Amino acid sequence: MKSFEDAVKFHGHSCGGLAMGYKLAEYVTKLLDVTFSEDEELVCIAETDSCTVDAIQVFLGCTAGKGNLFVNKWGKTAFSFYNRKTGKSVRLVAIPDAVPKPEEMNELRPIVFSGKATDEQHARYDELSDIHVANILAADAEKLFEVKETVELLPMKARMYGNVICSVCGEQTADGLCAEIDGKLVCIPCMRRL
Ligand SMILES: [Zn+2]
Ligand SMILES: [Zn+2]
Structure with missing residues (x-):
């Protein structure tokens, strides 16, 4: 690994x-x-x-x-x-x-994420975070x-599609993911705008 x-x-x-x-x-x-x-x-x-x-x-x-x-x-x-x-x-x-995270880390967290922490507070937060990471790894x-046990069904294998040109935007798109509207192929983003 x-x-x-x-x-x-x-x-x-x-x-x-x-x-x-x-x-x-x-x-x-x-x-x-x-x-x-x-x-x-x-x-x-x-x-x-x-x-x-x-x-x-x-x-x-x-x-x-x-x-x-x-x-x-x-x-x-x-x-x-x-x-x-x-x-x-x-x-x-x-x-x-x-x-559990070190208590001091929980206290510093909102200050650091508010963007108002001093350089010292930032450094201390990083130090505590490194300790937390080491604790998890150990x-x-x-x-x-x-x-x-799993509850979700195993998804199908990834499918290979051919390429076609969307009749609305003119861009290349996967055929299996297009809709056919009035006999013309339309890509998903265009379909959402129709
Ligand atoms: Zn991350
Ligand atoms: Zn399109």
């Missing part, structure tokens, strides 16, 4: 959500007997669009462009994984405050996530 630093480079910063993603990925490779997904053999349905999703892309190869990552803005730190080869699946749900995955 790639290192936590690899994920930091991709994501842009180090944070608790990313650290949770690292532990999640480690856990999934063990539970579902998978490694980095070169193709679509491992599928992830995320119930949040938080930082953790970026870790899943880096460590497990479930990515937005490959058709094996589905990101839902449901605000739940829960992720379902499906191994297409074995048919095994698992849903991991983060246990709230399994690794924790047992079993203590961070509850293992449940």
Whole structure:
């Protein structure tokens, strides 16, 4: 598996959500007997669009462009994984405050995010955040996530479409995603404006 630093480079910063993603990925490779997904053999349905999703892309190869990552803005730190080869699946749900943030971090957070923090407060917040990240990385995955059965159906494999020209905007678009209106193909954005 790639290192936590690899994920930091991709994501842009180090944070608790990313650290949770690292532990999640480690856990999934063990539970579902998978490694980095070169193709679509491992599928992830995320119930949040938080930082953790970026870790899943880096460590497990479930990515937005490959058709094996589905990101839902449901605000739940829960992720379902499906191994297409074995048919095994698992849903991991983060246990709230399994690794509590340092109290001082909670106090500084609103100040830092209001944009009114001093340089010292910023530095202290980053320091505390690094401690929080280290605490998560050192924790047992079993203590961070509850293992449940999946409830969502396994999505279909990504489909390959041909290209056509939309009759309204004249731009190239995937044929399987166009609507046919009065015998003419119309792309989704144009359809929404009709
Ligand atoms: Zn983040
Ligand atoms: Zn169009």
